[in-house]
Amino acid sequence: MARLPVYHRVLAQLAEAGVSTVSSEELAQACGVSSAKLRKDLSHLGSYGTRGVGYDVRFLAYQISRELGLTQPWGVVIVGAGNLGHALVAYRGFASRGFAIVGLLDAHPDVIGQRLGSPDTQIVVRPLADLEEVVSAGGAHIGVIATPAQAAQDVCDRLVAAGVRSILNFAPTVLSVPEGVEVRKVDLAVELQILAFHEQRRADSADAGDPAETQTRPFDQKSLGEAINA
Amino acid sequence: MARLPVYHRVLAQLAEAGVSTVSSEELAQACGVSSAKLRKDLSHLGSYGTRGVGYDVRFLAYQISRELGLTQPWGVVIVGAGNLGHALVAYRGFASRGFAIVGLLDAHPDVIGQRLGSPDTQIVVRPLADLEEVVSAGGAHIGVIATPAQAAQDVCDRLVAAGVRSILNFAPTVLSVPEGVEVRKVDLAVELQILAFHEQRRADSADAGDPAETQTRPFDQKSLGEAINA
DNA sequence: CCGTGTGAAATATTTCACAGCC
DNA sequence: GGCTGTGAAATATTTCACACGG
Numbered sequence: 001m002a003r004l005p006v007y008h009r010v011l012a013q014l015a016e017a018g019v020s021t022v023s024s025e026e027l028a029q030a031c032g033v034s035s036a037k038l039r040k041d042l043s044h045l046g047s048y049g050t051r052g053v054g055y056d057v058r059f060l061a062y063q064i065s066r067e068l069g070l071t072q073p074w075g076v077v078i079v080g081a082g083n084l085g086h087a088l089v090a091y092r093g094f095a096s097r098g099f100a101i102v103g104l105l106d107a108h109p110d111v112i113g114q115r116l117g118s119p120d121t122q123i124v125v126r127p128l129a130d131l132e133e134v135v136s137a138g139g140a141h142i143g144v145i146a147t148p149a150q151a152a153q154d155v156c157d158r159l160v161a162a163g164v165r166s167i168l169n170f171a172p173t174v175l176s177v178p179e180g181v182e183v184r185k186v187d188l189a190v191e192l193q194i195l196a197f198h199e200q201r202r203a204d205s206a207d208a209g210d211p212a213e214t215q216t217r218p219f220d221q222k223s224l225g226e227a228i229n230a
Numbered sequence: 231m232a233r234l235p236v237y238h239r240v241l242a243q244l245a246e247a248g249v250s251t252v253s254s255e256e257l258a259q260a261c262g263v264s265s266a267k268l269r270k271d272l273s274h275l276g277s278y279g280t281r282g283v284g285y286d287v288r289f290l291a292y293q294i295s296r297e298l299g300l301t302q303p304w305g306v307v308i309v310g311a312g313n314l315g316h317a318l319v320a321y322r323g324f325a326s327r328g329f330a331i332v333g334l335l336d337a338h339p340d341v342i343g344q345r346l347g348s349p350d351t352q353i354v355v356r357p358l359a360d361l362e363e364v365v366s367a368g369g370a371h372i373g374v375i376a377t378p379a380q381a382a383q384d385v386c387d388r389l390v391a392a393g394v395r396s397i398l399n400f401a402p403t404v405l406s407v408p409e410g411v412e413v414r415k416v417d418l419a420v421e422l423q424i425l426a427f428h429e430q431r432r433a434d435s436a437d438a439g440d441p442a443e444t445q446t447r448p449f450d451q452k453s454l455g456e457a458i459n460a
Numbered sequence: 461c462c463g464t465g466t467g468a469a470a471t472a473t474t475t476c477a478c479a480g481c482c
Numbered sequence: 483g484g485c486t487g488t489g490a491a492a493t494a495t496t497t498c499a500c501a502c503g504g
Contacts, residue, residue, distance in 0.1 A: 005423040009402060023463060032404045035463095036497055043465055051503045052462045068423050069430025076422065083320050087313035093402055093419035099426075141429050142422060165432065166425035172239060172323055174262045182428045184421050189323035191414050192306065192372060193235040193298050195396035196329075198412045199371050200299025202395065253485065265485095266475055273487055281486045282482045 003041055004064055006031050011061035023054035070098045075139050077164070079155045080146030081106035081114065081125045084170055088146060089116045089123060102138030105131055107151070131155075135162040142166045149173045156183075233271055234294055236261050241291035253284035300328045305369050307394070309385045310376035311336035311344065311355045314400055318376060319346045319353060332368030335361055337381070361385075365392040372396045379403045386413075 010030045014022060024042075028035040042048065042055075048063050049055045065071055076099050078085050088094075089104060101121075106112060107128040114125045126134060134140065143159035145152050145167060152171035159167060160181055169175055169185040177183055240260045244252060254272075258265040272278065272285075278293050279285045295301055306329050308315055318324075319334060331351075336342060337358040344355045356364060364370065373389035375382050375397060382401035389397060390411055399405055399415040407413055 002420060002424045004427070005417070005420040006404070008423070009419075010404070024465095025463080030404060032406075034497075036499095037495090039464065040466080040496080047465070049464050051464045053504070054463070067427070069426045069433075070423065072430075074422075074426050074429060083313055083317035087317055088418065090313050091418055094422065097419055097423065099419075099422055142425050144422075166429050168421050168425060174236070174240065174260060176262075182425060184425060186416055186418070186421060187235070188318065188321055188416075189239075189327055189329075190232060190235040191398050191416060192304075192324065192329055192374075193238070193300065193327065194232045195372050195398060195412060195414060196299045196304050197234070197297070199304060199396050200302075203299075254487095255485085264475075266477095267473090269485090269487065270474080277487070279486050280482065281480075282484045284485070 003031070003033060003037075004068055007038070007041070008061060008064045008068065008070070011057055011064065015057050015061055019057055021054045022057055024049070027055065073098050073100050074141045075100055075102040076142045076144060077101075077103040077105065077131075077135055077138065077140040077159070078144045078146060079105045079128070079131070079159070080148075080151075080170075081108075081111050081116070082146065084146040086116060088144060090118075095121065099142075102140050103130075103134035105134065107147075128155075131158050132162045135159065135164060140164060142168065144168045144170070145175075146170045233261070233263060233267075234298055237268070237271070238291060238294045238298065238300070241287055241294065244287050245291060249287055251284045252287055254279070257285065303328050303330050304371045305330055305332040306372045306374060307331075307333040307335065307361075307365055307368065307370040307389070308374045308376060309335045309358070309361070309389070310378075310381075310400075311338075311341050311346070312376065314376040316346060318374060320348075325351065329372075332370050333360075333364035335364065337377075358385075361388050362392045365389065365394060370394060372398065374398045374400070375405075376400045 007027065010027065024035040024039045028038040031038065045063055045067055048060050078088055078101060081104055085104060089101060094101065101123055104116065104123050104125050105128050106125050111125050112127050115122055116125065117123045141164065143164040145155050147155055149171045152169060152173045153175060156167060156175045156177065160177055165181050167175070167181065167183045169183055172187050172189060175183050237257065240257065254265040254269045258268040261268065275293055275297055278290050308318055308331060311334055315334060319331060324331065331353055334346065334353050334355050335358050336355050341355050342357050345352055346355065347353045371394065373394040375385050377385055379401045382399060382403045383405060386397060386405045386407065390407055395411050397405070397411065397413045399413055402417050402419060405413050
């Protein structure tokens with residue numbers, strides 16, 4: 001479960017829109033969760049709401065950002081300057097949430113030295129060999145792996161050896177890391193496959209009533225659905 | 231939960247490496263899950279293993295692909311031809327799993343008409359106005375939103391109106407969709423924030439033993455950690 | 461009144477542990 | 483003997499429903 005960041009983003013948007021107070025019901029709706037779940041989540045942070053009124057938007061946003069560690073800057077190293085690496089560098093959401101890209105690395109000679117990013121936050125692609133130096137000089141806390149699957153484990157090992165303990169992996173591979181290192185992964189094909197599964201389920205239930213068809217798929221659709229859902 | 235796609239990918243890799251049989255223990259390790267969980271997940275599909283032996287790699291891979299609906303091709307429309315759109319078009323993992331990009335759309339005049347993709351699977355950026363036509367002509371089942379947050383809800387509405395019922399959203403916004411439409415979202419900033427949270431927790435526990443410091447953060451770290459974990 | 465905060469109940473998921481089959 | 487498949491137990495998460503404070 002990772003809903004705090006969503007709450008935070010929605011609160012930031014509300015604040016920008018000039019809203020000063022929200023009820024759990026309103027905020028929950030905007031975040032796509034139930035109000036009971038939202039209140040339970042927030043209750044873990046403390047009692048920041050006012051009964052009969054709701055939550056102060058800016059105050060709650062601040063409390064969540066403190067909780068998430070967004071009040072201090074985190075250095076991010078991105079390994080892989082392909083299309084995905086480019087997309088990450090261009091992504092506006094990082095800087096605004098306290099993430100600073102302290103390095104962008106790639107193994108391919110053609111892209112090394114390339115200058116990316118907006119004029120104010122320019123970044124140069126450096127050779128993969130500089131990884132250790134970039135991590136220690138830049139004080140990077142988080143490593144992002146945007147390389148081909150083949151290179152991912154090696155890059156991961158080097159990031160860990162250099163002291164990085166939080167890794168975001170876009171390569172379609174299961175990384176093995178020592179105890180204490182946190183890995184999160186984003187796999188585009190996996191997301192599409194989950195959607196395909198639901199499409200298929202819809203197609204299947206469209207021919208419900210055909211007994212022969214039902215016979216050839218002798219599993220429990222309900223529990224399988226539960227098994228694959230988020 | 232969405233582990234079937236991972237099992238499938240690892241099985242495909244094993245098959246390619248010439249492995250013909252795996253035990254739940256081995257496969258689980260390669261997938262980064264416990265063997266009990268793996269067996270429980272697989273038991274929902276049927277009894278495809280052999281006691282005392284394990285699973286036939288190719289057979290199990292096929293059964294999972296059937297389950298996921300990977301045995302038939304799914305059309306994918308990508309809206310947004312920025313860096314992320316480019317990355318998605320370039321991603322090899324789609325075609326190999328039965329996903330065909332039937333259209334790539336963008337609102338920006340500069341990129342319309344641009345040709346992307348490898349020589350064999352070329353794709354041209356078409357104007358956003360063609361969305362409805364591309365969806366119906368291409369028989370698209372899945373829509374991918376890779377636009378700025380601002381445009382996402384409008385694009386989503388048009389995709390749904392055109393008949394798309396499965397959406398993968400990369401824009402940092404909560405989409406509202408009618409009943410029966412499945413939305414999955416990938417938010418890069420959210421992933422980084424979750425990692426930042428863990429970094430912060432580590433930093434906090436580093437100054438454990440300082441009572442004053444503990445006093446100023448009067449929440450239950452354990453349950454919060456549980457609340458944010460995947 | 462209204463809406464938060466929260467115990468208690470209902471669900472869901474994960475883990476255990478072992479019977480059963482190859 | 484080894485490994486799957488699975489009930490039963492242990493955890494975790496979500497939902498309910500309402501007491502309590504502003």
